[in-house]
Amino acid sequence: MPTDPERGAVAALRLTDPVQVGPHRLLGRLGGGGMGVVYLGDGPLGQVAVKIIRSELADNPSFRVRFQRELQACFRVRGRHTAKLLDFDITAEPPWLATEFLAAPTLGQHITRHGPLDEADQVRLAAGLADALVSIHAAGLIHRDLKPSNVMWTAAGPIVIDFGVAAVRDADQLTATGVLIGTPAWLAPEQVTAGEAAVASDVFAWGGLVGYGATGQPPYGEGPSDAVTYRIVHEEPRVDYARIAPSLRELVARSMARQPTDRPTAADLRAALADAAGLDAAGGDAAAGPGAVSSPGAASGSGAVSGPGAVSGPGAAAGGGVLMDASRPHDSARPAGSVPNRDVTLTVHAPTPPSGPPPTIPSPPTPAGSPTPAGTPPWNLSGLADAAAGERTSAGASAGGPKRRRRARLLGLGVAVVVLAAAAVTAVLLTRGDSGADGPTTFSYAATGPWRLVVTDRQSGNDVGCTLSPHGANPSGLTGSDTVYGERMFQVHQTGRIELAVTPSTTGCQLSALAGGGDATLPFTVQQTGDSSAFHAPSAVEVQVKDFNGSESCEFVLRDLASGENVDFATATKDAPVVRLDPGGRSQVYLAASDCSVRIGAAG
DSSP: OOOEEEEEEEEEOOTTSOSSSEEEEEOOOOOOOEEEEEEEEETTTTEEEEEEOOOOHHTTTHHHHHHHHHHHHHOOOOOOOOOOOEETTTTTOEEEEEEOOOOOOHHHHHHHHHHOHHHHHHHHHHHHHHHHHHHHHHHOOOOOOOOOEEEEEEEEEEEEOOOOOOOOOOGGGGGGGOOOOSOGGGOOOOHHSSSOHHHHHHHHHHHHHHHHHHHHHHHTTTOHHHHHHHHHHHHHOOEEEEEEEEHHHHHHHHHHHHHHHSSHHHHHHHHHHHHHTTTOOTTTTOOOOOOOOOSTTOOOOOOOOOOOTSOOTTTTTOOOOOOOOSSSSGGGSTTOOOOOOSSSEEOOOOOOOSSSSOOOOOOOOOOOTOOOTTOOOOOOOOOOOOGGGGGSOOOOTOOOOOOOOOOOOOOOOOOOOOOOOOBBBOOOOHHHOOTTTTTEEEEEEEEEEEEEEEEEEOEEEEEEEEOEOOOOOOOOBBOEEEEEOOOEEEEEEEOOEEEEEESOOOOTTEEEEESSOBBOOEEEEETSSSOOOOOOOSSEEEEEEOOOOTTTTTEEEEEEETTTOOEEEEESSSSOOOOOEEOTOOOEEEEEEOEEEEEEEEEE
């Protein structure tokens, strides 16, 4: 698979641009679109594409609802050939998201430079795109705009990006019909004639892209949009099948049938190509959740997304840069032995020094002596919202009262806080620090697997809480600090020798370690004070809010016990107090802390 050095220029930050978004330091501008501006960021997850949502959109309540639902669906897309949504904060002002930053040219750039693909690379393209579509459709999404600029051509095969015009199939009430969504040259006939898209529309685009890879030409030729859309409605695709690899010709022809119901599914395509491309025909990387589609016409609703933001969105990932550290957990689904293109270089133009301090979106400070290696997810002791510096200590805390709990931040890193479940305490060691009774205490625990940290604040009177922060040598990625009031439990997946500094001394703060994540039986109830015990969920679970505790809504994150990775998330409101979460086939999961008291049970 030939490649040439691809130099991706990153524009300098402007005077009005922020320099920090959450934990990500912004290096330059990658571009912009209807939804917002995309920046190159660097931080605990390595280099990422950070998109800051336009304020006029963020202020629109209906947009926030749609944005959140798309994020929820995009978070379920975990295929080997799809870009990863890594981090986001929908409660920030303005909201933002961070996606995988890929070091590769787009498929269009590659073919412009090298010409059409040979037969082996055609099969690689076809199989990778089919695999990506299976992952996208299993998450309840329709891509809607599959085209050469939304496919990155990497050494690991094609990677599909930009799910921004994807519409969650059960969110039709949030979208407008009759709006043409997508790029005309790559649309299926039903998208033009009825303004409707289904999973079969993505399959049609698959055929067009495979044909493009073989010939360098789009399926309906080039020219003005009106001329192209006329051909889509009245003519057959202009595909030179003689230039397509023999093993792909029939699949391409079937995928470009005019009737959606005559096309194969993405799963059919992947199964047909599995042997040739070395894929798992069963699709181990794309667990079919509740939104999985088994037939081409199963999602024929329009789901059209109109207005600003229809061009780029949650699933977007910028290309032409430096690939994130391949060791990060999010790459576990990549094919074994795959490596990024090493001939891709990046130019970052130095910004012009501003006359004054640039604006910034605050992020929490990292404790001294605890650097976070690039590509390693840090462990934030609370996983809670990164409030602005002036908000981190509430008036109540300053006066000696309990500190107000901050909103849970839906972040692909961290763990949160909870109600203590009964379990045996093991291997706890607390030693007083050298600074006296009011100084820090050291907590040490040797973890060989997932475990729970229980923090009990037994102070009375002027309760300043129990502040925890990493101390001494710790496993890679253990960073952050937080203050706990009352009693809370943290689910922790890091193993090895864990050392924490605890302030004040053990006379008021007690820490205990509980081996394992617990083993709760569905259904069970969780109060507002922390992570749930771990539980086995053979299928989807329902989370029913019993008490909003003064909040208008509550965000819920389902996490994998073994890795700490976010598996799914949803938001409950007073109008819709029951949400559904998909464990994605994980052995044991837990519900991260929220502001609400809930009941967790198996979905009916």
